[in-house]
Amino acid sequence: MRAIRFEREGGPRTVQVPDPAPGPDEVLVRVLASGVCRTDLHILDAIAAGRRPPIVPGHEIAGRVAKIGSDVYTVAVGDAVGVHFEQPCGACRHCRRKRTNLCRSGHTLGFDAPGGYAEYVTAKQSTLLVLPPSLEPVLAAPLACSGATAYHAIMTVGRAEEGDVVVVLGAGGVGLSAVQVARAQQARVLAIDVREAARTAARGAGAEASCAPEETDAALRALAGDNGADLVVDFVGSARTLALGKSILGDGGRLVAVAEGEGTDEGIPVTGADLVVGGKALLGSYSSTMADFARAIGLAEAGLLRPVVTRRARLAEASDVLRDLRAGTFVGRAVLEPGPP
Ligand SMILES: [Zn+2]
Numbered sequence: 560m561r562a563i564r565f566e567r568e569g570g571p572r573t574v575q576v577p578d579p580a581p582g583p584d585e586v587l588v589r590v591l592a593s594g595v596c597r598t599d600l601h602i603l604d605a606i607a608a609g610r611r612p613p614i615v616p617g618h619e620i621a622g623r624v625a626k627i628g629s630d631v632y633t634v635a636v637g638d639a640v641g642v643h644f645e646q647p648c649g650a651c652r653h654c655r656r657k658r659t660n661l662c663r664s665g666h667t668l669g670f671d672a673p674g675g676y677a678e679y680v681t682a683k684q685s686t687l688l689v690l691p692p693s694l695e696p697v698l699a700a701p702l703a704c705s706g707a708t709a710y711h712a713i714m715t716v717g718r719a720e721e722g723d724v725v726v727v728l729g730a731g732g733v734g735l736s737a738v739q740v741a742r743a744q745q746a747r748v749l750a751i752d753v754r755e756a757a758r759t760a761a762r763g764a765g766a767e768a769s770c771a772p773e774e775t776d777a778a779l780r781a782l783a784g785d786n787g788a789d790l791v792v793d794f795v796g797s798a799r800t801l802a803l804g805k806s807i808l809g810d811g812g813r814l815v816a817v818a819e820g821e822g823t824d825e826g827i828p829v830t831g832a833d834l835v836v837g838g839k840a841l842l843g844s845y846s847s848t849m850a851d852f853a854r855a856i857g858l859a860e861a862g863l864l865r866p867v868v869t870r871r872a873r874l875a876e877a878s879d880v881l882r883d884l885r886a887g888t889f890v891g892r893a894v895l896e897p898g899p900p
């Protein structure tokens with residue numbers, strides 16, 4: 560089959576690799592759509608720098624079941640499925656506690672196991688969800704990372720409630736999904752981004768207001784009065800955004816960090832009083848579980864969550880798409896379509 564591989568030299572390259580064969584507990588999926596995530600750029604850079612081995616990337620996958628292993632009972636050949644990239648071991652302490660996102664004994668498609676920039680991918684049967692017929696693969700694929708990650712941050716960790724004032728820092732692919740997840744909960748959303756186009760997209764996704772970082776105080780006051788934010792979700796992870804997020808928390812407010820920050824280990828000072836006075840929380844949200852993925856698909860089926868897919872490209876165009884993503888020349892998600900075999 561054809562695949563795109565991130566190589567140590569030469570970056571993304573189209574290669575011919577043997578068709579993967581599913582193990583007894585695995586499913587072979589013909590990839591119909593594979594989302595391009597900013598994390599793919601970080602993986603590409605790490606491989607170029609020799610910090611990771613070469614890999615077929617892609618962790619936002621939707622497709623059709625092509626073949627099933629002998630022990631598979633969850634899906635049938637021909638089913639349209641969404642694939643979660645986390646392939647947890649199912650046996651460790653975190654997995655037994657349903658925190659499969661924290662499993663360190665499994666694999667992750669597109670990170671340390673072959674991913675979706677390919678005609679086929681194999682995944683554990685427990686990591687597939689049959690898609691509702693109304694959900695196109697191109698819109699379903701980004702739900703696996705962008706949608707489920709946003710759901711985990713806003714709901715599972717952030718516990719957004721009706722009437723909450725939710726501030727989304729960074730309105731990229733995941734941020735725009737987060738705006739919609741918060742809106743689905745009837746929260747009021749302020750989106751903050753340095754890019755005008757991202758701010759416009761955030762309002763289109765349901766944010767009540769959007770502004771540049773330096774306009775935050777006035778914009779938040781217009782929305783929340785003196786109460787501050789109930790929930791701030793930081794999709795950038797820089798010292799600046801963390802400090803901004805911390806500074807606008809109201810009483811009972813939660814700051815949820817989703818991004819590790821790009822190439823910086825700069826942090827922010829936090830005192831006991833920062834947390835205790837007003838009962839505030841600083842939290843981290845890592846990846847997502849199948850439960851989050853299922854909820855994201857449910858919201859999509861109900862018309863409440865629609866990944867902002869602004870670009871559809873062939874597999875061979877992966878290199879161009881990644882270059883443009885790095886340059887920031889498009890807002891929202893790009894999706895690769897490997898096409899029929
Ligand atoms: Zn991702």
Ligand SMILES: [Zn+2]
Nearest residue numbers: 648651654662
């Ligand atoms: Zn595990």
